[in-house]
Each structure stands twice: as C-alpha cells, then as structure tokens.
Amino acid sequence: MACRALNVSRSGYYDWRDRPIPERDRDNELPLKHIEQIHIDELDKFADPAQAHEFINEIKTVFGVDNCVFLISVSDDALASFELRGIPVRDALDSAFTAMITVDPFTLAEAHDWLDHRLIGLPSPYACLCYALSAGIPRELERAAATLLDIELDHMSGSEAFPGGMFRSYPQLAHVTRMIIAADVAAKLRAFTFTVHQHPPGELASQVIVTLNTVGDLTHPDDNDLIERLDALAAALCARTEAADDAELVRTCREAAGFCHLCAAILEIFDDDLDEATLDALSAEALPTLAEARRALAVEPLLTWSLVNTIREQRAQLRADTA
Numbered sequence: 001m002a003c004r005a006l007n008v009s010r011s012g013y014y015d016w017r018d019r020p021i022p023e024r025d026r027d028n029e030l031p032l033k034h035i036e037q038i039h040i041d042e043l044d045k046f047a048d049p050a051q052a053h054e055f056i057n058e059i060k061t062v063f064g065v066d067n068c069v070f071l072i073s074v075s076d077d078a079l080a081s082f083e084l085r086g087i088p089v090r091d092a093l094d095s096a097f098t099a100m101i102t103v104d105p106f107t108l109a110e111a112h113d114w115l116d117h118r119l120i121g122l123p124s125p126y127a128c129l130c131y132a133l134s135a136g137i138p139r140e141l142e143r144a145a146a147t148l149l150d151i152e153l154d155h156m157s158g159s160e161a162f163p164g165g166m167f168r169s170y171p172q173l174a175h176v177t178r179m180i181i182a183a184d185v186a187a188k189l190r191a192f193t194f195t196v197h198q199h200p201p202g203e204l205a206s207q208v209i210v211t212l213n214t215v216g217d218l219t220h221p222d223d224n225d226l227i228e229r230l231d232a233l234a235a236a237l238c239a240r241t242e243a244a245d246d247a248e249l250v251r252t253c254r255e256a257a258g259f260c261h262l263c264a265a266i267l268e269i270f271d272d273d274l275d276e277a278t279l280d281a282l283s284a285e286a287l288p289t290l291a292e293a294r295r296a297l298a299v300e301p302l303l304t305w306s307l308v309n310t311i312r313e314q315r316a317q318l319r320a321d322t323a
Helices: 002-006 010-017 023-034 049-062 076-084 089-096 108-116 124-134 138-155 173-197 203-212 226-240 247-269 276-284 286-296 301-322
Strands: 036-040 068-072
Touching (some): 108 138, 124 138, 173 226
C-alpha cells in the first residue's frame, strides 16, 4: 500500500531499504551517536562574580574534548548583577560558547496555560497569584504551584475525595496569599540578615540587622496588619541608606526594602475583595508589571520600588471605583 501511495515499485523499495549506508553518511552519524552532553546548571549560584568569571575561563580548557557539548544556564539578573560589580561575565560567555540563547519568562497567558495542564480546575485568581509570585520564571512558577497544592491538601477535610474535591472549597484567597508571603518574607529576611553579617562589623551593619528583625512574628500570617508591618520595615530600611557610604550595604538594604514593598503590593491585590472585573483590569497591565518588578529586584531595586508604586496606586484606584 505504501509503495502504491508513493508511486514506487516494491523491488525499488526493497533495493533502497537494503542498500548499504554510504561511508560519508556513516561518518556524519557517528559523532551524533557518541556525543556526550555536560550540563552546568545555575552559574549564578557563585556568590562571588569573580569566581564565576574564573570558572568560565578554566572550563574553556576542556572544550576541545571530542564529542562533548557543554551547556551552561545562568539567569539574566545574575549576569546583570555580575556586570554591575565590574565583572564582565557576559563577555567571557560570549567568547567561550558558540551560542547564547535567551529564554524569556512566561507571559501571564503562558503561565495560565502551564498551570491549567498541571492543576486542573485552579481558579484564575490563584493562577494569577502563582504568576505574580514567580515573575513568570518557569521553575519559580512550579514552586509556587507546589506551595499552593500543599495548602490545598492541608485545607481539604478527610471526607473530601481526591481529586474530586480539588479546588472545590479552596481556602480564601487572602489567607492563601498571607501564608505564602509570610513564609517567603521570613526566608528572605533570614537571607538578607546573613548577607549583612558578611559585611565588616560596624554600627550601620548592626543597625540594619536589628531593622531586618523588626517585622515581628510571621508564624500567624492571618494577622491583618502584615501589610502595615512590611511597609514600616521597607521605610525603615530606606532610612538606613540615607547616610550610608557602604555601597554593598546600601544595595542590600534597597533590595530588602523593595522586596517588602513588593510583598505588600501582592497582599493588597490578592485579597478576598478581588472580583473578576478587577482581576481582568489588573491582568492587562498591573500583573505583568508586578512580574517585571520582581525580576528587577536583584538587578535594580529602585526600579522595583517605582514599578510597585504604580501598581499599588492602580489597585487603590480600582478599589475606590468599586466602593
């Protein structure tokens, strides 16, 4: 039947099938069969950008190994952070590798599609929350979705069938948001405190450490004053930078302040008053801007602050319009 469809004779087909592979074709296929791939993931885990630069230059010496392909992943914010510190890591990558491929973060629509295939029945506000938390970065979106699923499983009563009860009686949006944000803030403040501890001892460093620990108890995320506490912490951190002359310490304070400001915005947006019309209005511009603000946090905290200001003003205006 195939021979008739292709208009070839049966004898011609069998002659082609049994024909020896030409030597040139065998030579071309051989490297593909024996090629080895070496993956080096997340170059940005190097704490010191100078170490990353040195590492790239060192591994270049093995790039001549036959039948080996080297793949390295590094985030855009890490590259930008390296370059802000005067370490030309991007130049080293350009000179060491055949090609650099940029992988863009998910758009809001792409994040929705990704989640729809993994958490069937996830309501739109919770999908948007995952997007805001992840900034559209796929691995972060997966983590946000896993956290959301853990909360859902904790919320389900023993009598609810799984998966039939999945997302039928989901906990209130504000409760979910506060739980996730509180855990994220606690983890990030520990990380910021550790970073400040690495600075040379001094009065300003000590003051910053004390300030970072003034947010209060985060083990009860249903407290309604969490937004106010985050705003107060952000303002206090900004005040610490006014008379500081330590550029690294100032940057850490600004990043921590921007993070608190961003978290407060997420709490303001994803509350129990978020209706479908408001969500649609925010999805057009505010939520993509929120994702952009989170991605900018490690690169330029002041940009994050500016973007978040715009988002919070828009949310306040929408709230006033529906009042």
